[in-house]
Amino acid sequence: MEDRTHDCLIVGAGPAGLTAAVYLARFRRSVVVVDTGTSRASRIPWSYNIPGFADGISGPDILRRHVEQAAAFDIVPRSANVRTLLAEDGGFTCLMAGESGERATVRARTVLLATGVQDNEPEMPELAEAISAGSVRLCPVCDAYEAIDADIAVLGDGSGAAAEAVFMRTYSERVTLLLSGGARCLSPDDRASLGGQGIRIVEEGIAALARDDADRMVVRTAGGAGLAFDAVYAALGSRARSGLAAALGAELVAADGAVVVDGHQRTGVPGLWAAGDVASSLNQVSVAWGQAAIAATDIHNHLRGA
Template sequence: MDFEADCLIVGGGPAGLTAAIYLARYRRSVLVVDEAKSRCAWIPTSHNLAGFTGGISGTDLLQRIRAQAVLYGARIETASVTALERQPSGTGYRALLDDRRAVEAATVLLATGVIDGQPRMPYLYEAMQRGLIRVCPICDAFEVIDRRIAVLGHAGQAVGEARFIRGYSPAVTLLTLGEPMTLTLEERQGLDADGIAVVEDPVVAVGMDEDRSARVTLQGGRILVFDTLYSALGISARSALAGRIGAEMDVDGRLIVDRHQRSSVPGFYAAGDVVSTLNQIAVAMGEAAMAATAIHNDLRRQRPSS
């Protein structure tokens, strides 16, 4: 066996790394397997995370949390978990990494997050770092007050985001990408009442202008320019591992957990965006603390001497 641990944490974003800090401080052996694909790494500067009055970049935040986890003894490996199964005894788990190393763990915490739907465009990462492409109005709509804003989507989620953002700017436009605008009469009336423009002609290209504006080309050839484009193209939960062991999930593929982050499968926990929750760093960290504490106490009950 290459690794043995009290807890295998799958995912090295804010949730996974925060849980590693707590568990290591509970004197538990912890292995974090991280693919280095955290959604947090795409954040240019977060201004709504308490304590960082000047803001902090996603990469800087991850480096700080990671260093703290290592300081207390957590082990972090860059790899992918390719297989996960419960032990035949029904207690504990066995995982296989992409380099064929094997891991045995008493518990597993899934903190793999989600993947945002994004428009296909060159230099997407650069556009996000400039603030031209955004995915979270709860996080950063404050930074685009009174700007020209477009929301790219085609159904209910996009409508909700557009109406939310309307509280920050009078110039909000709803666009669609490749699919018809499937809006109910009530949604259209709500958008009209809020003064939100709806463009039915599909977007065929998104680019950047030299003045750092988002340049949108419509199917009919018309070009629109915005200061910021919010992508409301949905998210995909990275929950395949949970599906393999039969953990209960909602219709969007996010895990259903109790108030201590326990899933429907004994010894399997989840925290952060992969759970049906508010996609916020602060929430992910709070759930990680809950999960880590539950893991520690559950192991104490199973093994009173530990």
């Protein structure tokens, strides 16, 4: 165990964690950042909705800029998995394991969880390549504008997928809902809403998804039909990486496991904040930035007893 007790431990080095790290460093706080290297931002092929980047920017470039900015304050994320957080002695003890299993313990007065979410992904070969090509998409708020007038499919079950298909009608007249679980997953209300919007529903279940050489998506239904789309939006939901918060007794949203926070990004556990996707249903880089700024400022004020 290190002798030192840091002002703040930040779990996660995505846009939320690294924004908070820079804010706290600029508040002259000692910060340690720990990360397992699976930021969702690393999967953004190219985004046109990041404020300030009119020509767009890739997710890896966003992360590179964050890392460079943090490095200017001597903050280099430690590559390790935070396994356990123990609340004790008015702070936290953090137990982590590196890639080769080596263990370490860090102490901090406060903790910011910026651990993001885990997407529920469609099963298909070369999914990462399909996401990179924009053939499979996970976030209509992010990039539906880039699918205007395209032939779009939404893949999922129930009301969530139905709502996403209706959302896509703002962008295209050709929207198809692919019911991954078959026809039983739609309520009469959903069905009426989809019908009213002219959205085709494929009810028979999906047997296979693939990307062709032109980056179009080829869908084989359970009944053997072959369909092709410019893009498939996976509306399969996500699960917040909130296990550390739950173990400390923080309240979670039942539907997706997101950490419940107040207007300062405080959880109900004294000394524990959460920011970014793990605490938000609008999973966006700009939201992660804003929440991190709010959390870091509140952490600093808390530490100085204001």
